[in-house]
Amino acid sequence: MFNFFRPGYAPNGELKDLGLVAPEFQITTASTIVGISNLMDAMTFGEEVTFFESPAPFSQQVYLDLNTEIALAANAGALVNHLDVVLTYGTLTTTTRDAVVTAVSELQDPLERVYRAIYLISISPDFAIAL
Numbered sequence: 001m002f003n004f005f006r007p008g009y010a011p012n013g014e015l016k017d018l019g020l021v022a023p024e025f026q027i028t029t030a031s032t033i034v035g036i037s038n039l040m041d042a043m044t045f046g047e048e049v050t051f052f053e054s055p056a057p058f059s060q061q062v063y064l065d066l067n068t069e070i071a072l073a074a075n076a077g078a079l080v081n082h083l084d085v086v087l088t089y090g091t092l093t094t095t096t097r098d099a100v101v102t103a104v105s106e107l108q109d110p111l112e113r114v115y116r117a118i119y120l121i122s123i124s125p126d127f128a129i130a131l
Contacts, residue, residue, distance in 0.1 A: 024129055033128070040122040044115045066114050073110035076101045076117075083117055088126045096124045 005023035010016040015025075043064065072079040080101050084092040092100075100120045107113045121127055 028128055036128070037123045040119055044119045066111070069114040070110050073113040076105040076113065079104065079113060079117055083121050087118070087121050092121065092126045096126050
């Protein structure tokens with residue numbers, strides 16, 4: 001992975017100020033952040049996502065099977081723990097995890113809890129790095 005990045009790259013801000021490097025952020029831009037946010041919004045809150053730009057026979061609709069997640073939705077912590085493993089390989093920070101659990105706990109509908117948790121995790125820095 002790091003063959004494509006300068007190993008000493010440090011984005012401006014706190015990481016650079018602390019003398020830390022983060023080569024994976026070399027390809028993270030405002031455009032990619034907005035693009036991922038929009039894509040994940042469509043994939044989680046929309047009923048389907050169609051990839052229009054793919055030529056046939058590759059053009060297809062994607063449906064999310066969320067049965068496992070819906071079964072966990074009554075317990076916001078369990079849901080987020082599960083999605084942490086599925087989406088970020090168990091690398092969610094405590095700050096991100098707590099923020100998602102708090103936001104999801106405010107919702108009553110199990111499917112909305114699942115959608116919101118997936119969306120919030122997928123737009124987090126933890127997810128961007130795990131990609």
